[in-house]
Amino acid sequence: MHVGVAKKSRARQDWPWRWLKAAFLVSLVVAGGFLSWSCLRNEDGVTEVLARRGDSLRDTFIEVPCSEDYDSHKRFEGCTPRKCGRGVTDAVITREEAERIRRIAERGLSLGGSDGGASILDLHSGALSLGKHFVNLYRYFGDKIQDIFTEEDFALYRDVRQRIQQRIAQAFGISAASLYLTKPTFFSRINSTGAKTTHDEYWHPHVDKVTYGSFDYTSLLYLSDYTEDFGGGRFVFMDAGSNKTIEPRAGRVSFFTSGSENLHRVEKVQWGTRYAVTISFTCNPDHGIGDPVLK
Ligand SMILES: O=C(O)CCC(=O)C(=O)O
Numbered sequence: 001m002h003v004g005v006a007k008k009s010r011a012r013q014d015w016p017w018r019w020l021k022a023a024f025l026v027s028l029v030v031a032g033g034f035l036s037w038s039c040l041r042n043e044d045g046v047t048e049v050l051a052r053r054g055d056s057l058r059d060t061f062i063e064v065p066c067s068e069d070y071d072s073h074k075r076f077e078g079c080t081p082r083k084c085g086r087g088v089t090d091a092v093i094t095r096e097e098a099e100r101i102r103r104i105a106e107r108g109l110s111l112g113g114s115d116g117g118a119s120i121l122d123l124h125s126g127a128l129s130l131g132k133h134f135v136n137l138y139r140y141f142g143d144k145i146q147d148i149f150t151e152e153d154f155a156l157y158r159d160v161r162q163r164i165q166q167r168i169a170q171a172f173g174i175s176a177a178s179l180y181l182t183k184p185t186f187f188s189r190i191n192s193t194g195a196k197t198t199h200d201e202y203w204h205p206h207v208d209k210v211t212y213g214s215f216d217y218t219s220l221l222y223l224s225d226y227t228e229d230f231g232g233g234r235f236v237f238m239d240a241g242s243n244k245t246i247e248p249r250a251g252r253v254s255f256f257t258s259g260s261e262n263l264h265r266v267e268k269v270q271w272g273t274r275y276a277v278t279i280s281f282t283c284n285p286d287h288g289i290g291d292p293v294l295k
């Protein structure tokens with residue numbers, strides 16, 4: 001009898017603790033559920049669009065804090081990024097110029113092409129995707145290259161490169177003369193064919209400074225239109241907690257500092273063909289190259 005009373009009163013005393021424990025467990029489950037829901041949501045690609053295909057942008061620029069990546073390389077004051085960020089402009093290259101460059105890309109890439117979905121033509125080295133490998137277009141065609149590319153094609157590349165270089169210098173507050181074109185500089189053509197080698201796997205998140213070494217400022221000139229010429233294939237900056245996309249548009253220039261402050265990837269192309277050209281700059285004159293020339 002006495003024992004029974006003692007048990008009952010202990011049970012009564014335990015009651016608020018049990019209740020608190022249950023409430024704590026419930027809130028843990030709710031918080032966990034919310035966390036995984038928000039992670040999944042991000043995986044699903046709920047993102048902010050930095051540049052819509054239909055918009056004509058003048059000078060969108062977003063500053064982001066620089067990563068420490070530049071510290072492990074030789075610094076060139078007045079050029080090596082102290083101000084980092086990303087910009088998009090539709091006002092530097094016209095749609096007509098982009099179409100002319102696209103025809104150059106089509107002509108060059110029609111001579112080769114990867115078995116997988118991603119083909120490149122490196123304008124500096126002449127490397128052209130062919131099947132599962134690369135061939136050297138300049139070596140392969142020798143003097144005949146003059147039947148494929150004209151002097152005007154190279155003049156247009158040079159003019160476009162100069163204007164992009166000036167735009168980058170202006171956006172980051174540096175002198176255009178402190179920037180040097182660097183390799184690789186290449187046309188890319190992407191379709192929805194599955195990858196056959198790792199060279200075709202363009203969709204992995206990466207940092208250009210890590211992938212290409214010499215890059216300090218990357219630029220991409222788009223030569224075709226998202227949703228008109230191809231589906232998928234948007235460019236995505238992968239920031240902690242959110243993604244920011246750029247929808248390609250013919251004549252659109254996207255440029256950014258090449259360190260890990262600008263981790264990015266390209267979505268898989270779902271249909272159609274996507275053309276772009278990569279034109280990047282280094283602050284290190286030793287890593288500079290001249291404009292591609294008709295050899
Ligand atoms: O084509 C693009 O939009 C980006 C390609 C890219 O990230 C790269 O070549 O490093």
Ligand SMILES: [Fe+2]
Pocket residue numbers: 206207208264
């Ligand atoms: Fe990249």
